[in-house]
Amino acid sequence: MSKILTGKGRGMARVVPARSGAVRDWQRWAPYAAVAWSLIYAALGVYWMAGGRGFPYGPESASGDLGPLLGRLGSSVAWIVVSMAGIPAAVMGITMLRGVRGRALRTLFLAAGGLLAGLLLLLMTSLDLLVKFGYSLYAVLSLFTDPEIGRKILGSWTQWGTIHQLLCLLGGFLWLAATACYARLSRDACLYCGRRDGPQGWTSPDQAARWGRIAVHVGVVAPVFYALTRYVWALGFPLGMNEELFRLGQESGKWLFGALFFGNFMLAGAALMLGLVQRWGEVFPRWMIGLSGRRVPIALAVVPASLTSVLLVVGGIGIWSGLPQMIANAAAAGAEGTGLIGEIIFQLGPTLLFPVWGLALAVATLGYYYRRRGPCSVCGRGVLSEHK
Numbered sequence: 571m572s573k574i575l576t577g578k579g580r581g582m583a584r585v586v587p588a589r590s591g592a593v594r595d596w597q598r599w600a601p602y603a604a605v606a607w608s609l610i611y612a613a614l615g616v617y618w619m620a621g622g623r624g625f626p627y628g629p630e631s632a633s634g635d636l637g638p639l640l641g642r643l644g645s646s647v648a649w650i651v652v653s654m655a656g657i658p659a660a661v662m663g664i665t666m667l668r669g670v671r672g673r674a675l676r677t678l679f680l681a682a683g684g685l686l687a688g689l690l691l692l693l694m695t696s697l698d699l700l701v702k703f704g705y706s707l708y709a710v711l712s713l714f715t716d717p718e719i720g721r722k723i724l725g726s727w728t729q730w731g732t733i734h735q736l737l738c739l740l741g742g743f744l745w746l747a748a749t750a751c752y753a754r755l756s757r758d759a760c761l762y763c764g765r766r767d768g769p770q771g772w773t774s775p776d777q778a779a780r781w782g783r784i785a786v787h788v789g790v791v792a793p794v795f796y797a798l799t800r801y802v803w804a805l806g807f808p809l810g811m812n813e814e815l816f817r818l819g820q821e822s823g824k825w826l827f828g829a830l831f832f833g834n835f836m837l838a839g840a841a842l843m844l845g846l847v848q849r850w851g852e853v854f855p856r857w858m859i860g861l862s863g864r865r866v867p868i869a870l871a872v873v874p875a876s877l878t879s880v881l882l883v884v885g886g887i888g889i890w891s892g893l894p895q896m897i898a899n900a901a902a903a904g905a906e907g908t909g910l911i912g913e914i915i916f917q918l919g920p921t922l923l924f925p926v927w928g929l930a931l932a933v934a935t936l937g938y939y940y941r942r943r944g945p946c947s948v949c950g951r952g953v954l955s956e957h958k
Contacts, residue, residue, distance in 0.1 A: 597754075597761045600747035605663035607741045612656025626734045627652075638735065639891065640693040651689055655741070659686055663745075666752040676756045683749030690742030691880050695735045697888030700881045702726060708831060739880070763946035770952075775941045782937020783847045789930030790843055793836035796920030797829075800836075804829035810916025839878075843931060846871065846938040868942050875935040882928030889921050 618625040627641040627648035640648050666679055705723050712720030726732060751761060759766045764773075771777065802809045803825040808816035819825045845851030851871060854861040896918065945952040 595762075596747055597751050600744055601663060601667050601751050604741070604744040604748035605660050605667070607744050608656055608660035608663060611652075611737075611741065612660065615652050615656045618652075624730050624734075626731055637698065637731075638694050638696040639887065640689070642891070651693070655686060655690065659745070663748060666748065669755055671756055679756075680749060680753055683745055683752065687742050687746040687749060690738045690745065692884055692887065694738035694742075695880070695884050697885045699732065699735050699739070700885035700888075702732065703881060704832075704835075707835070739877075742880070743876075760946055760949035760951060762948040763943065763951060765946060765949065765951040767951070773940045778937040778940035779847070782934050782941065785930045785933035785937060786843055786847050789927050789934060790840045792920060792923035792927035793840040793843075795923065797833040797836040797840075799916050799920055800825070800828040800833035804833070843875075843934060846875070846934045851938070852942060868939060872935055872939050875931055875938075879928045879932040879935065882924045882931065884928075886921065886924030886926075886928060889918070889924065893918070893922070 626638070627645055629645070640651060662679065662682060666683070670676075670679070702723075709720045709723035712723065714720075750764075753759075754761050754764045757766070772781070799809060803811070803816070803819070806820070811819075816825075852866055854864050854866060856862045943952070
């Protein structure tokens with residue numbers, strides 16, 4: 571289509587020439603991509619049903635506590651979800667593209683689209699994916715120091731289980747975008763910015779800056795807590811750890827490595843999150859030669875932050891689901907009383923906060939987007955809003 575209906579404004583429908591040819595215009599292609607994804611996944615499901623190899627939730631594909639949560643619900647439940655993500659989802663997507671309205675149908679499609687996106691992002695990806703992303707930088711650096719380890723870690727990305735999780739991650743974001751597009755069109759809002767005539771309310775730049783800042787303050791607690799525990803261990807204090815395990819880590823250099831790599835990595839993540847509410851998160855600082863003074867592209871912050879927020883929530887859910895077994899193992903190893911509490915608080919504690927960090931990061935990212943998006947170049951709304 572060369573034109574797009576952007577909703578009612580100032581007493582009459584406004585039809586504005588749509589932008590075209592830009593990857594950033596996800597509102598135009600994401601719904602079609604979501605349908606295409608489901609059709610491809612449906613073909614994959616038919617292949618598995620015909621006896622093809624690679625079904626990710628069979629007994630031979632289980633990966634313990636690091637595997638997707640869907641696999642722990644049993645193969646029957648997994649087959650239902652896999653089947654619904656195929657042809658039924660594609661049919662729903664095509665119906666949504668036709669702009670079907672009505673309060674009941676709109677509620678049904680929004681709930682179904684949101685549920686499908688949630689299943690793909692949260693139940694069909696796993697803690698294993700977060701671990702792989704976390705070790706990616708270390709793997710690249712290891713190519714220069716210990717090539718064998720680097721190649722082994724990077725090679726794990728070619729495993730089918732990992733590829734399938736990346737496929738589901740892509741599908742989850744596509745269906746999230748497609749559902750957002752349908753929500754906008756079905757309420758006569760601008761497809762590109764989601765605005766309607768009237769006050770912006772909680773999505774206004776000022777309001778978004780306020781609740782986004784709160785989310786950032788909540789979110790930085792987890793990475794800072796994580797980094798502090800690693801620094802304390804590196805300094806020689808067995809915080810929440812039995813002496814034997816701590817001594818083995820000292821002899822192998824594990825705690826020093828944990829502080830230098832993971833501790834600093836977490837603090838860097840906290841700093842980047844602060845950038846969502848700081849001036850240097852909008853304009854590149856002076857020390858960045860070649861970029862100094864230029865505005866930070868919104869997508870440069872929103873895309874990686876959105877991906878990270880999902881991985882953190884998924885990883886945190888995986889850790890929480892395995893917590894009872896971890897406590898049982900620690901108790902069987904002789905930990906009890908304050909020792910057991912110390913292990914939970916200081917060894918597991920920072921990672922148990924990952925879901926909180928992930929949710930806070932998602933909220934802060936949304937606030938950053940609303941604060942910086944500015945006037946819409948399609949419908950013209952937001953002109954009077956001062957964006958920071």
